[in-house]
Amino acid sequence: MKRLTYQKAAVQWTEALPLGNGRIGAMHYGGVERDLFQLNEDTLWSGPPNRDRSYDDRESLRKVRQLIDEQKYGEASDETKNMFGPYAQGYMPLGDLTIHHFQGNDCRGYERMLDIEEAISSVSYTIGQVQFTREAFISYPHQVLVIRLTSSVPKRLTFTVGLDSHLKAETLQDGQALIMRGVCPEYCAPHYYAEDELPFVYGEFGESKAIHFEGRVRASSKDGQITYRHGKLWVQGATEAVLYFAAATSFNGYDQLPGRDFGELAHRNESTLSKAMAISYDQLKEEHIRDYRKLFGRVEFTLGEATEADEELDTDQRLQTCGADDPAMVALLFHFGRYLLIASSREGTQPANLTGIWNEITRAPWTSNYTLNINTEMNYWPAEVTNLSECHRPLLKAAKEIAATGEKMVKERYGLNGWTAHHNSDLWRHAHPVGAERHGDPAWAFWPMAGPWLCRHLWEHYEYTQDQQFLAEEAFPLMKGAALFCLDWLVEDEEGYLITSPSTSPEHHFYTEDGQRGEITKGATMDLQLIGDLFANCLSMTAILGVKEEWVQRVRAAKKRLHPMQTGKFGQLQEWLLDYEDEDAHHRHVSHLYGVYPGNQLTEGPQLDAVRQTLNRRGDAGSGWSVGWKVCLWARLKDGERCKELLRRFFNVVRERSGVFGSNGGVFPNLMGAHPPFQIDGNFGYTAGIAEMLVQSHKGYVELLPALPLAWQSGTLSGIRVRGGFEISLSWERQQASRLDVSCIIDNMFILRSEKAVVVREAGKEDLLVEPVEGYLTFEVRKKYSVSLLFQLNFSKSL
Structure with a gap:
């Protein structure tokens, strides 16, 4: 079973069903009288970023390090705010395609479905003696959203189609198409930043430096009358009709100003629509399915015999009722993660952001950007292992672009070599610290370790593919640059070890023995794990490529001098260089366990006992992505029963979308991850966790069923990838x-x-x-x- 099925239409966004081809996204509601496709396009962001001034933080950096050495943590935090930079820009919703039917809403036999084996959503119901059906997909080969509508009785389809946007836009028609065109805001402040007089700033059409966009819909029907009037597309008296939607933006690249010519966007969309409409609907659908299945069909996963679960239940009801004890639901959520990755990240597209490519909110939570201290990376944890290496490519390309902006940032701000990035990035490859004018919290705003973490993805791609050309031409310069930054960033402590300063453990705070609350310190464990991981992978890479440059010797020497990990007073793996008290013992981040997963520095020995104690102290509760990370960690510890208990938390169906943050994670009725609110990394963490429970290869050899729960007595997993x-x-x-x-x-x-x-x-x-x-x-x-x-x-x- 690889279908999501429902016997009622979606009322809210978290009930709608996601479609995507990596670039265009749609959430399909499936209403009877009014059907809605909420639309997105992956390059539709606010900006471009404004470089309001240059930054030179060398003196602040010196002061912060001195204050940390003097254990003046409050003053160190205050000085760190002088190194803040502008917030990253936000991901925007494109608009709404609305179909209004003149048939009333009193129907029977309603069914709504998403078939993730074919990436097609469908709706069917009966009104009177007529059965109405709709099916929709977004074609990667043809770059269009396609919607086919049919009636079982001839000439009973009559409806209008509208296009609208929450952005600055207008709707037009030209006799051949319904057109929505508009412009993104030049600036969008995060939802949690209220200091600006205007958090949303627009320019004028044709003049703004922000991204311009156009969406265009056309229709075809053999027997219906099609007209474009009064800002609507009208279809009357049809037995079957097909809608085709194309979208284009003026994005020219992360380092270029967007274009301003609507004529160019119109030309691109018309060309796309003409090519799609030149072939039959059946051929469009066949080519879409064939392209999609080349990726999705590589992996199969089943768990024993099906249970006696009620097949008549809606998917969300069955999930909530049967939960992790229903093998079909366990497998469905695994496959759904792969579906979402294919739908939100294809070669040539932007990487999946905090919400994949699906977002309806103009000021989305955390601006739906790239959060680099865990969330963006988690999006791609299942990519290589579940045989979707091609879907990993957008992130690897983005790493190269972030390295370019990050190199300029590092030189300007710190006077150092190499490159890195901080907490957030966006379409423009923002690499600076965020926080605005002393607004943010250094616990998350100042975290200069994104470069090493992104480099793990470069190395993972090589380990799974063994592509030495990729290693030499793409990974090598980026990993070298990140290593050069780390070499310059490290400082020597009083014992002669190399540590980082300033340093944070992302989004967590601590208390000192004398009661100081702080977040800026030195030698956070995660920093040293990330750098040690990067150094080890650089040494392996240069050995493979036969590189014997001077920097390699510096890396080898520095790696030996990194401060070792330590065990704290509770028997836990220490999160910081000093054994501070946690501000929140149950904090959702487990940053200092990076060396267990996705890293591989902690694989055996007594420190694994400290890792277990850390996880036990943190507890199993958490937001959706946090639970996903814990599943992966307990899988590495080979505790299948603990993994199974954590999986149960994913089967908590969150009905309400209210609020900005909650710890009661799980999934929404449409199975998309509930942070809450929606974040897609929970879905990807779940899929990666299942794979890690069944196959591991991070130690240089393959282990089968390392964390198999007792309940999973039999099963199959085919098409999975392992390193080598x-x-x-x-x-x-x-x-x-x-x-x-x-x-x-x-x-x-x-x-x-x-x-x-x-x-x-x-x-x-x-x-x-x-x-x-x-x-x-x-x-x-x-x-x-x-x-x-x-x-x-x-x-x-x-x-």
């Missing part, structure tokens, strides 16, 4: 692996951790019984064939 360039398919029965198929994109060695002998079957070769050597099974897997491993288990009747 391998793709595997796995089956298990009675909680033990029964079959493993391995293939590889290159010739490589496959190393499996196993205590059991296996029968190896290779193409064209005789079966071979292989015994593990010191717990490891090693096979050479060549690109031209795969191998099957049949595990010798007591219950197996085939051996």
Whole structure:
């Protein structure tokens, strides 16, 4: 089952069903008398950013470091505010496409569905003796939203189509199309910033430096009458009609001013619509499905036999009623995460932001931007492992662009080499600290560690693909630049270790023994883990590429001098260099566990006990993305039962969207992640967590079923990727692996951790019984064939 089904239309946004092709997004409500498609386009942002002044923070940096050494944390925080910069810009909603039917709203047999195997939403119902249907998809090959409407009785379709926007826009018609054109705000303040006289600032059409946009809809019908009048598209007396919507913006690149010519946008949209309408609806649909399934169809996941769950229940009701004990729902939410990644991040598009590509609010929570201290990165945790490497590319490209702006920022502000970025970024690749004029909290506004974290994604992409050209041409310069910044940013403490100063553990505060409340200190554990991770990956990269430059030796020496991790008074992994008291022992961030996941510095030894204690002290409650991170962490600790309990929290259906922040995470009725409010990283964290429970490869070998809950007695997982360039398919029965198929994109060695002998079957070769050597099974897997491993288990009747 890979469908979301409902027996009523969506009333609010968090009930609508998401469609997307990476660039264009739509939320489909499925109303009877009035149907709504709320629209987005991934380059529709406020801005461009205004560089109101230059920044030189070298003196403030010196003062902050001195105040930290003197343990004057309040004064250090106050001085840090002098290093703040402008807030990042915000992601904007495009508009609404509304279909008004002249048939009333009294219907029977209503069904609304999202088929995530085909990326198509549909609605059907009956009024009188006529069945009405609609289906919609957004084509990546043809770059259009397509909506087909039909009636079972000839010529019973009569409706109007309207286009509108919450932005500064107007709606026109030209006899061939209904047109919405407008301009984004030149400035948008975050929802939590009230100091500006005008938090939303617009320019004029054709003059503003902000992004201009156009949306254009056309219709076709074999027997209906189509007209464009009074700002509406009219379809009358049709048996079938198809709507085609295209969108274009004047975005010219992160480092260029947007264009201002509506004529150019009209030309692009008309060209897109003409090409889409030149072929039949059936061909459009077929090409859409084929393109989408090339990605989505790579992975399958099932958990044993289906339960006796009520198939008549709406998806949200079944989720709430049966929860994590319903294998079909566990698998559906896993697949839904992959669906959302494909829908919000395709090659050539912008990366998925805080809400993917779906946003209806002009001043969205946290401006729906790129939050780089966890959320943006979490969006891509499932990309490589669930066989969506192509969908990872938008983030990798954005890292290159952020590095360009970050290099200028680092040189200007700190007088240092290399590049980094801070807490937030946007379409314009904002790299500066945020916080405005001393407005923000240094606990989140000043965090210069985004560069090292983004570099982990570069390294992960190489580890999964083994693409040495990518490593040499794309990853190498970025990882080198980030390492150069870290080398310059590190300072020596009184014991001779290298630490960071100033330093924060994102969004958390501490109390000192004498009662000072602070957030700015030195040597936060996350900083040192990020830098240690980057240094280790740089050394591996340069060894592969044969690079022996001087900076490599500096990295090797600095890595040995990084301050080691420590255990605190509660037996927990220390979050800061000093063992401060947590302001919030149950804080949603677990930043200092980066070295467990997504990093791999903490894989064994007594410090894992400190990690467990940290997680136990933090507790299992949290916002949606926080729970997702904890699932991944407990999976690395091989505690499947704890993972299962955390998964239950995802099956909490949040009905209300009110408020800006809440700790009672889960999903909304449409299964999109509830922070709350909506943040898409919870969905991606869930999918990554399931994968991590079933297969791990971060230690240099593959482990099967490392965190399998007792309830998951049998199942299959196919098409999953592991490091080294391998793709595997796995089956298990009675909680033990029964079959493993391995293939590889290159010739490589496959190393499996196993205590059991296996029968190896290779193409064209005789079966071979292989015994593990010191717990490891090693096979050479060549690109031209795969191998099957049949595990010798007591219950197996085939051996």
